[in-house]
Amino acid sequence: MDTQRRTLLAILICVLIWFVYAWINPPPENPSRDESKTAAVEKKSASDDAPAQDEDADEAADPVADDGSSPVSTVERKTGRLENELVAFDVTNAGGLLERVEMRSPQFLDESGKGLDLLGNRKPTLTIGFDRGEDGEGTDFRFKRDTVWEVLESDQANEWKLRHQTAEVEVVATLTLGVAYEGLLKVRVANKTGETQRHRLALGSEFALPEEASRYDIHRGMCSTGEDVEDFSVDDVEDETGRVKGRVHWMALDSKYFVSALVPENLDASSCAISTNESQNALFGRLTFATEELGPNEAETYTIGLYFGTKEIERLETYSTVAGAHLEGSIDWGWFGALNRTLGKLMLRLLRWFYSLTGIWGVAILLLTVVVKAITLPLTLKQMNSMKRMKEIQPKIEEIKEKYGDDRVRQGQEMQALFQRSGVNPLAGCLPLVIQMPIWIALYAMLGTVVELYREPFLWLPDLTGPDPYFILPLAMGALMFLQTRLQPAMDSQQARMMSIMMPGIFTVMMLFLPSGLGVYIFANVVLSLIQTVIQVRPGKPAAAAES
Incomplete structure (x- = not known):
């Protein structure tokens, strides 16, 4: 190859590297996670836990095992609102815990004072249910998808507490909004039968896609295993659900500037699934925990950290320090990973x-x-x-x-x-x-x-x-x-x-x-x-x- 062609090729490579990068969003830098954390399951007699009180709450079952055996609920539908200076959770007790997540900073308010709808979900999200598993034998518990949960009173500020029970199982969900964009979800599953029962808890979330989005905006579902971050675009899951199995440390749905993440605390989930609907106007995420067995009158409590807010590197790093999740991995720094993060x-x-x-x-x-x-x-x-x-x-x-x-x-x-x-x-x-x-x-x-x-x-x-x-x-x-x-x-x-x-x-x-x-x-x-x-x-x- 003569000098002229080599020079042309060199210039072309320089231009194309930058050009291709702008059109292709690579996976973010792999976050690391402290693998010394072991699964921690809180088990105790269901009779030791008082049922709670009555205020306002919300239910939802997305990945639910539903055989129609549960009676139709006659509980009244209720809504509530948890809020701080930065964000507000509009909560419900029908179909999902969250009706809306509203950004409350002045930057995100319109002329009427209404805040930006972070998720844009078309139906209640942050759903709770039980997964059947690939063999259909993942759970012995049954849940109606349209269950309206009983709202329990709470003496804690910014807390929404719900309960749903059948002859087999009692589930109590407690959603708490903390400081900034952080929240906490506790799900207590109690076996009410006299026999050992299996269950696989599953949580679902939704992130709606705008009808008209910039070519350079991104909308992804992400699953972190600690060693890697797998991300899935709408195109990636158009024909087949994206799945990640084995010690999932967090699941997130995001755009360029915002992220909604579920972070299991001290109890890694066993699988993460990202999918879209037929009209491709939303991304859906499902976080599924490993199959657990509960003896007669035993209960198990799951604690899941929540982050619904902006992708500010300092906030994500602070949250990751507290939760050990390395949620800053949701920011895409490009090919040069750690170097770009430092420079950025x-x-x-x-x-x-x-x-x-x-x-x-x-x-x-x-x-x-x-x-x-x-x-x-x-x-x-x-x-x-x-x-x-x-x-x-x-x-x-x-x-x-x-x-x-x-x-x-x-x-x-x-x-x-x-x-x-x-x-x-x-x-x-x-x-x-x-x-x-x-x-x-x-x-x-x-x-x-x-x-x-x-x-x-x-x-x-x-x-x-x-x-x-x-x-x-x-x-x-x-x-x-x-x-x-x-x-x-x-x-x-x-x-x-x-x-x-x-x-x-x-x-x-x-x-x-x-x-x-x-x-x-x-x-x-x-x-x-x-x-x-x-x-x-x-x-x-x-x-x-x-x-x-």
Whole structure:
């Protein structure tokens, strides 16, 4: 392969790596989990537990074993509300514990004062039931899917307590809203028969999908086994349910900025399933525990941590520290995992600091762009200097091609010798781009998940987390990038076509539906690069003489 083709291939690889990354969301970094935690099951006599009192509550059975044996419930349907400064749980006692999860921060309130609906579920979610298992023998208990639970009184603040009982089993569910976005669900299963009974507890959740979503938004179901995080998109589960078996540490349904997660405490679930419905307007998750046996009048209590809120790295890390779940693994940092997480967190702190100075997130992004540009400037200059040196030896390269045109082996040897004598590396122009790539990807991940930018306007942009509705940023960026390539040193015709048409075109298409906060960064970076090029192309000198 001659030098021209190698150079073209190197440039193409640099462009395509970034292009492909923007279109394909890779799995997040694998979180680790302390495997020293052992399954802990609380068992005691059912008669030792007083049934509780009566207030307001909610039932639900999604993965329920239903043979119609349970009597039709005549319990009155009730609703309630648990809330703190950040989030509110609208709870019910029919079909599922949660009717709605409402974000209460001022950032998420509309003009009428109504908060953002986090889940958008079309029916009550956070369901409780018993799984039959693959062999149909997973449980001896039976549950009606449309059961209305009895609401029990509670003397605890922000607590919703429900009970459902048949001749075989009594189930008491207690949902508590804690601080911030954290909650707790306790499910007590009691065997009321005189025989040993088996059961497999199963919890279900739902995350509705918007009718119109950005191409660059993500909606996934995730299952963490501690050693790995498996994620499933709607397309992944269109034809077949996604399943993960064996010590599931948490299950989550998420979008770019929000996540709803179920985290078993001290008792890992045995399987996790992610599915969608026929119309594909929602994702469903099911967390199933291992089959357990209860002796006569024995009871077992399951404790499940809940997180329904924003994907703020500090909140997720704090929650993970408490629950040991490593829920921060729900953030997709891209290919370079730990490196990107470190870079992203550093740039996020800097971005927030700039915001504290200016009070405008768009301006903070512009200032961050200047800092990142200054940090990467030495690499950029190295790249440009390498291109200049390649230009200087171009006549000798052409001589070698002409002299050894039919002898590719000899031509390659002579080219290599020329590069060594001249101290030129034909791929050196691409290397700085590759080195900067972790920074770009970390910025992409960070700016793509910074919930502070949600619904935040800037200039003509109504929301920095949404695309530019007028396409001003992408079109202006493409034009400036094209202009920059015209100011740079002259290249052979193939390189010129690639640099002046392909790259601006690719980046313009990429930016059409990118979050405009990221678009502001890319546009500002192109402006700074253009200014740098103009400065280097001094008056009275042709562009070919400037460093590139």
